[in-house]
Amino acid sequence: MKQPPLDMFVRLVSWGSTLLLLASVATVIGFLLFKGYGSFDLKLVFGDTPPLEALLLRRPVFGGLFPAMVGTLSLVVLAISLAVPIGLAAGIYMAEYGRGRIQQALGLFFDILAGVPSIVVGLFGFSVAVFLHRHFGGRIYPCLLISALSLAFLVLPYLIRTTQNALEALPEAVRLTAPALGATRLQNIRFVLLPRALPGILSGAILAIGRCAEDTAVIMLTGVVATAGLPRSLFSSYEALPFYIYYISAQYRDSAELATGYAAALILLAICAMLFAAAALIKQRLGARSHQRL
């Protein structure tokens, strides 16, 4: 049977745009693999320093990605450990305690914060550093701590909302059982609701890690530099993978440096892909669990 022209048109457009989109992603990934896979070896990460010496922090690494990888790792660990406790607590408030107007107003603030561009959050971090520099002696400059704090602000609304949604999605039966047996509100949250909502909260936290690892706009305003070696303290400048990729694209001196740029882009892509897969896996388990309940 011949299809009506409208159906032909819709099929053509939807298949065409799907193939176009998938092809462009495949091109991005394929291009990086093609250009970057050749430069994967220990020298890429550690330069001319023996790997063991570098890992034990005995000798500095020059010309390798090691300092940038350590910088990104410390940044993510700091930012997440600042953001998760506050995000979790605020999410619990929104789902379990907040009522009426106050809850609505708080929700509005979180939604606005979630939409603020990351460069504006970076500008805020920079301004905070300037403020501290002027009022608390001249020792504070944009640094690792300021960057981590700004990244924490960036992912905070996201963590609050995933916590809130995970808690609110729990069925009423789960919510009422423990109180009926005499548990207090806090005991119910601590021993029943949070454990049941954990997969949802966890997958949200993992996606937040990915966001901290890939964000470039925030850190370029708050203390990341092209060459700093390993971060010496919370108050020192540092290197990071995404900034290194940006820097190489604009300032590479020779083809060897460019090759490390391709490799760094591949590494960052792989990290984010793994985090994404982990979050998806946890979410899938969550889905399987809620089907079991029915």
Place this chain on the structure above:
Amino acid sequence: MDGERIAQKVFLLAAVLSASVTVLLLAFMVILGLPLFQGGLFLEILTQPWLPGRQLFGVWPMIAGTLAIASLAVAIAFPLSLGVSSLIAVVAPGRIARLVKSAVAFMTGIPTVVYGFVGVFLLVPLVRESLSRGSGLCVLSAALVLGILVAPTMILFFSDALARVPRSHRIAAEALGATPAQVLIYVLIPGAWRGIVTGLVLSTGRAVGDTLIALMLAGNAAQVPNSLLDSARALTAHIALVIASDFDSLEFKTIFACGILLYAFTAAATLAVRRLGRKRTPAR
């Protein structure tokens, strides 16, 4: 019972602290950019050209640059996203739809800087050679990559909205003999318009707020672009470029004007989306 009350206070404190960040963000920009608000200077800055040689520090070219790049990116992403979400909803439901949907979800996790990097070394030379004009760093290059970047967000919102249209409406149309394309165009898309507008507004917010793509691919010339092949500078890129200059100069203060503009735009987008009646945070 004391532990209960302390816990409740702690949870409330965390929520209030988080909400105060939203206010502090704006307050810091306004206070540090204070000289801008005296004697009509703010309006001048928004409308004047950027000519540091003549002591003119207007950000109008950056506003025009952002508008050009973001609107072109959205114009590229919108039909593409509508096509992909139609495939998911109607044309190829089932296994193919699930596969496409996970690929799209994965795309939201690809780092922006990676898109920018590939754009610099793959797309820019292509644009430069095929159009034999300029450096290839232009509005078109940035908008093409930015379109690919915001499309996944749009698709997830669109296909979500299409799937929410009540099944009964669909079945009724099919019973009347509607073909899949007719169901899509006369039933699903009209029924999902709120979700579609929501996705459109939030993706526009993302396109306006993105820094790296414009910074890496648009060329950053502080001029109002006259064609797709002109270099342009976005508001976000302007902040990243001027941050290194002297803190007390008027040139530096303009970045707070850019920051306030970006904040105002994205806040307005958020309010618009909330008025549409859906409370959802953008998926990154």
